[in-house]
Amino acid sequence: MSNLYTLGFNQDLANYIETNNLNTFTVGRVAQQHRDGYIVLTGRESKKATITGNLRYTVSEKSELPVVGDWVLLIDSGDLYLIYQVLPRHTRLERQALQGLSESQLIASNIDEALIVQSVDQNFNLNRLERYISICHTGNIQPIIVLNKIDLIDNNRLNTLINEVRQRIPNVTLITTTTLFEHGAHQLLEKLQPQKTYCLVGSSGVGKSSLINALTKQDVMKTSSLSQAHQKGKHTTTHRELFVLDNGALIIDTPGMRELGVTESGHGLSQTFEQIDLLAADCQFVDCSHTSEPNCAVLEAIRRGELDEGALKNFKKLQRESQRFETSKAEKRKIDKGFSKMYKEVMKMRNKRRF
Template sequence: MDTLKEIGLSDWFQSHIDQNKLATHELARIVAVHKDSFMISNGKQDVFAELSGNLHYSVESATDLPTVGDWVYADFYDDDTHAIIHGFVPRKTLLKRKTAGKLVEFQLIAANIDTAFIVQSANENFNLSRLERYLVMINQSGITPVILLSKSDLLPQSEIEELTTSILTTYPEITVIAFSNETRENLDKVRDLLISGSTYCLLGSSGVGKTTLLNSILGSTKLETQTVSKKQSKGRHTTTSRELLQLENGAMIIDTPGMRELGNMSVDSGIDETFSEIIELMQHCKFSNCSHTKEKGCAILSALATDELSEQRYKNYQKMKSESAFNDMSYSDKRKKDKDFGKMIKTTLKNKKR
């Protein structure tokens, strides 16, 4: 178990291990996901792995699949050069989002993350609405968020301080660090946040400096980087898969592919926590069923009128609430159709056998 502790096996996970499964399988952690294949670690070496037939055919949705950061039960073969995954340990946390486009399904980002770094470039990429979307996703998962403002060398210090203050005014309990990969300003402060045995991930759009930051932390140029397109101010995708890397001090960190589209669903608690001041204001409305549109005694309308509450922030809250509700309803309909289709197939197969 000592080697597994070095890659994040804490007391919490040990208390959630199925001893019956552990009696017949070994414990390992997924350290990389490449489309349909996995790389797992037993604390000694990384081994290519695939799902067992039973696990593969029991999958009903994306959340039933293992993802990077998961602890799994596995059997190792051929001198530990190949492995079969038979199940996974309950997750402490799970980062997921709605898949890009019209498909209503979850896309798993990473599991068992302790702290998520949201990276936005201070000079050209910073977007409060996008930041709020990341915070909703992170808060929903019960993960600690940290905001990192990259490329701080491209703005005057006064503007960096103004931007930091504006974030802390809304989110006073969140750590915000402005840093530069070029001048190496405040990189030591980022490193100081990385604790041995804990797992972290980097989130943000392509081209904001996530991979360059990770290279700076690793002290190498192991990972490829690309710049932001000046024409569209959008980064080119550098990281195309998710991989868990262990740092020299024992901390583990996951770089994730850049996200140009960040849709959320099933995130009511994450929205409420991210927009906690709006939820608090609603408690002071005169009527419990207040629609916050025209009622007298509406605390929301009063706060908007006095600029106590930003109109843009309230619009973002409403937009995410309605979007999440719509996606939840669509997802429920999809699951019902999938289950009905599955029952039909099973019935057809049974009748064919008869």
């Protein structure tokens, strides 16, 4: 099991396996996720895998199925592994599922730090940065902002963007990169530590695939130019994949996400908008909406120039979005519970008729 530690395995997982008498299984980590199966790493080999029928049909929701970054228990069937169980996750990167407001989609798991990549051209957007950061905090993942493609602008413009980020998002580490020059990604590589897992997230066209190629020192990911018609990024990453770098760090690349709905708010929004959260404690009313109430500490901070008004607007937007998600999820649970109760009553009536 010692080789597993190079893939990010830790003592908590070892204790869980020992406590639950699961030592007879092979332990692996999901490195790739495709429609027809998975690729898992065991510390000794990389091999195809699929889930057992029991796992497939006993999960209550899709997020319980394996995703890239998961630690899993495996049964060796020769040509491929059967994934028997997903081990407990310590962090989760998820968003609202595209097919329904009340569902969430798990993107990857067991990530220590997320590298939120934005390019310094048309893609730069402070609201989107806060959205990504909120999702990271919700999943207990430490965010790092990566401003990429700095070769496209001059130093004055770069310093302006850096100042805008630091004024609005002061407590998140910021790194600047470019893959145009040989050592352009050197500052990012220095940040990555052995046996820790990182994840690259961001919209299409921000240069995530180029960064992966620079970090792995190989052309492992396809790259493409921006769409000339719309100046939007083309999708070059089509699946999620975990890479082991030469320095021992692990990094997950993900497809570009143009739609990124937040799920439950909780501490995620509070951490992202920490300044608003702290100011709100001094508002006259506990349930202050920071709209027009008297003695609102948040509005007063905006008037004094101590808080960016754009941050408050984005906070309210994400808060409303999260509340809608939580309401829809609660309604879905109620409907599912009612359907389950009705099904049991119907089956009970059928059994009575038989006798």
